[in-house]
Amino acid sequence: MVKKDKKNPKRVLRDVKKQLQNNGIGTKSQQALKLQHELKKKNINLIPNIKSKCTQNESLS
Known part of the structure; x- marks a missing residue:
């Protein structure tokens, strides 16, 4: 007979x-950061798209 642990x-x-x-980052301040x-990364990625759209609109005018 084998006993189960x-x-x-x-x-x-x-x-x-x-x-x-288990939520990953522990403290509230770390989560906020x-x-x-x-x-901030998302805003940086959006800026080139906005600039390119502005230049396209100016060239159409």
């Missing part, structure tokens, strides 16, 4: 809780 129920609950709360960085 029994896991401590408290440890199982702790492991499940850790997996559910990450969001700010992503928004």
